[in-house]
Amino acid sequence: MFLAWNEAQALEIIRRHDGREGPLLPILHDMQAMFGCVPVEAVSFIASAMNLTRAEVHGVASFYHDFREQPAGRHMLKLCRAEACQSMGGEAVAAKVLKQFGVGWGGTTADGSLTVEATYCLGLCACAPSAMLDGEPMARLDQASVDAIAQEVGR
Amino acid sequence: MRLFVPRDAAARAVGADRIAMALEAEARRLGRTVEIVRTGSRGLFWLEPMIEVETPAGRIAFGPVMPGDVPALFAADFGARHPLHLGRPEELPFLKRQTRITFARCGITDPLSLADYRAHSGGRGLERAKSLGAAKTIEEVTKSGLRGRGGAGFPTGIKWKTVADTAADRKYVVCNADEGDSGTYADRMIMEGDPFVLIEGMAIAGFAIGATKGYIYIRSEYPDAVRVMERAIVLAEAEGLLGAEAKFDLEVRVGAGAYVCGEETSLLDSLEGKRGQVRAKPPLPAHKGLFGKPTAVNNAISLATVPAILAEGGEAYAALGFGRSRGTMPIQLAGNVKHAGLFEAPFGLSLGELVDEIGGGTHSGRPVRAVQAGGPLGAYFPRALFDTPYDYEAYAARDGLIGHGGLVVFDDTVDMARQARFALEFCALESCGKCTPCRLGSVRGMETMDRIIRGERREANLALVEDLCRTLKFASLCALGGFTPYPVMSAIRHFPEDFNRPRLTAAAAE
Incomplete structure (x- = not known):
């Protein structure tokens, strides 16, 4: 579903933000949406297109937790590890998820079907513990939710 | 039907x-x-x-x-x-039991229907602002006593006046919707449930301070809020409420997972397309903010409250509240609490009323042991402090903060040494790296807390953590390093037994 790196698409993204003030974050978001990550090629390309140094662009891309250098698995599960979820046993659910899929935090399953990342608050704190699977919110997580995730990602 | x-x-x-x-x-x-x-x-x-x-x-x-x-x-x-x-x-x-002012329409109207919005008194605030003029609009906000709902509690009217009084060819309104504190979801709810009130609030701010451009910085963890806000802006533009005719443009910008961008100066750097690092103050953003121009950076809830203040008058809003905390606060009950939800009420309710009566105690049915007020940088309150009234000053007097209004409830299974360690870990994880106390102190604190949990030289290491917290508090550039001592020290002070339990030694060995 993600495209392989290509300059034509990258240029299209940069043009889309022409005239915007401080467009680097929106550009990085769009690059990641298109290519599944912000590849090294993108860093050089953005730098030269925007008259920035590679160090500046790399500095920004690497500062934010969201931007990745390599694409994630086909599905992305973000599990909340913040206090409200902790108070409702979120760490125990998280341990089950990691065990069931055989990954650590930030890891991707061997078949590339799922990446599990930690996140710190999804704003679903009144229905903790919570997570987000491919951008869709999930809350009141329990064993049944873990099974539902497994089914959704086809494992 | x-x-x-x-x-x-x-x-x-x-x-x-x-x-x-x-x-x-x-x-x-x-x-x-x-x-x-x-x-x-x-x-x-x-x-x-x-x-x-x-x-x-x-x-x-x-x-x-x-x-x-x-x-x-x-x-x-x-x-x-x-x-x-x-x-x-x-x-x-x-x-x-609630007094819904900011959240008056939330849950009732179709968030993307301007007709619904108007039918439920939407739009009256901006109309009144226009009839009053810019200076009187600011006066009205000052009179209301509204203080920054993001946590700092700075008077909104004074901030606006500073921006209005600063001469510049271009000014900005920036809405801080980078609601990263665990236990808070009021910004998310208002953006998803009543986006036009935020748009109206920002239009009023723009009119009052003389800005023609506004940005709403929303965290990427809130994709629903991003979608609703973007759609609401398109709808408002179609009716001429935003755009050239209105002389005010709005744009949504999406964060990228950095908690520290909730700090206003790092948010501004992020908006400029830079690393989200904190700026030293002064200069204040009101003087030199986004792209060096005078900027009013306000929390989403502060801005969403402005239309009602203008519509009903600043005095009506100021008539509610407690001490120097005027008006209402959307308090967010979260975590292990039976009745978890958003409770908008005038300031002044005691913590005990909020947690035991309104919240109904824990979800698990076990006794409430601790409540973290104000997010990951807020203090843990024990039951002994449940008489604390909900008020900026009262919480500060007890070495805590109300922050953005979150209350996270924990039952008696909580291990406060782990919570203290988490606060330091979170600070280390999210530090922007600009100042040394936060960047290094957080890591050093985490290591020291691990030793305490393992039972190594407990007294000496606790003294070291306390000393480190003093450095963090007084030498950090922003609230991330500066307030991390609140959860750490409150856990140590109010729950000392958790820092000296043999079972912790066993747990740490896992």
């Missing part, structure tokens, strides 16, 4: 979309015509998914509804004999 089903992300997370689909399917099967309106959430999350049906006697609520309940709801004709019948939502004690 008109049915109302929330589209709020938390309601969706517990199945609201499936309920909406089940209602449609069942209506089709029965050959009945139903109109399903997707609203925001009323904020009674333990009852979500909570649906409502329109009746001559007002709306009647049912919840929490599971897809399997739908056929029986139709069979009972959405009447009182169905076991999930809750009656009129306004009569539910949790809602009845």
Whole structure:
């Protein structure tokens, strides 16, 4: 579903933000949406297109937790590890998820079907513990939710 | 028949979309015509998914509804004999006790209907501001006593006046919707449930300070809020409420997972396309903010409260509250609490009233042991401090903060040494790296806390953590390093037994 790196698409993204003030974050978001990550090629390309140094662009891309250098698995599960979820046993659910899929935090399953990342608050704190699977919110997580995730990602 | 089903992300997370689909399917099967309106959430999350049906006697609520309940709801004709019948939502004690000003429409209207917005008094604030003029608008906000709802509590009117008085060719309004504190979800709810009120608030701010451009910086963890806000902006532009005619443009910008960008100066750097690093103050953003121009950076809830203040007058708002905390606060009950939800009320309720009476104690049914007030940088309050009134100054006097209004409840299974360690770990994880106390102190604190948990030289290491916290508090550039000592030191002070338990040694060895 993600495209392989290509300059034509990258240029299209940069043009889309022409005239915007401080467009680097929106550009990085769009690059990641298109290519599944912000590849090294993108860093050089953005730098030269925007008259920035590679160090500046790399500095920004690497500062934010969201931007990745390599694409994630086909599905992305973000599990909340913040206090409200902790108070409702979120760490125990998280341990089950990691065990069931055989990954650590930030890891991707061997078949590339799922990446599990930690996140710190999804704003679903009144229905903790919570997570987000491919951008869709999930809350009141329990064993049944873990099974539902497994089914959704086809494992 | 008109049915109302929330589209709020938390309601969706517990199945609201499936309920909406089940209602449609069942209506089709029965050959009945139903109109399903997707609203925001009323904020009674333990009852979500909570649906409502329109009746001559007002709306009647049912919840929490599971897809399997739908056929029986139709069979009972959405009447009182169905076991999930809750009656009129306004009569539910949790809602009845509230004073909804900022959240007056949330959960009631279709968030993307301007007609609904207007029918529920939307737009009156901006109209009144225009008739008053810019200077009087600022006076009205100052008179209301509104203080920054992001946590700092700085008077909004004074901030606006500073920006208004600073001469520049270009000024900005920036809405801080980077609501990263665990236990808070008010910004998310208002953006998903009543986006036009935020747009109106920003338009008023722009008019008052002389800005023609506004940015709403929303965290990437809130994709629903991003979608609703972007759509609402398009709808407002189509009616000339934003754009060239209105002399005010709005744009949504999405964060990228950095907690520290909730700090106003790092948010500005992020908006400029830089690393989200904190700037030293002065200069204040009101003098030199976004792209070096005078900028009013306000929290989403502060801005969403402005329309009601203008519409009803600053004095009416200031008449509510406690001490120097005027008006209402949308308090967010979260975590291990029976009645988790958004409770908007005038300042002054005691912590005990909020947690025990309104919250109904823990969800687990075990005793409440600690409440973290104000997010990951807020203090842990023990039951002994449950008489603390909800007020900026009262919380500060007890070495805590109300922050953005979150209260996270923990039962007696909580291990406070672990919570203290987490606070330092979180600071290390999210530090922007610009100042040394935060960047290094957090890591050093985490290591020291690990030694305490392992039982190594407990007294000496606790003294070291305390010393480190003093450095963090007084030498950090922003609240991330500066306030991390609150959860750490409150845990140590109020729950000393957790820092010296043999079982911790065993747990740490795992």
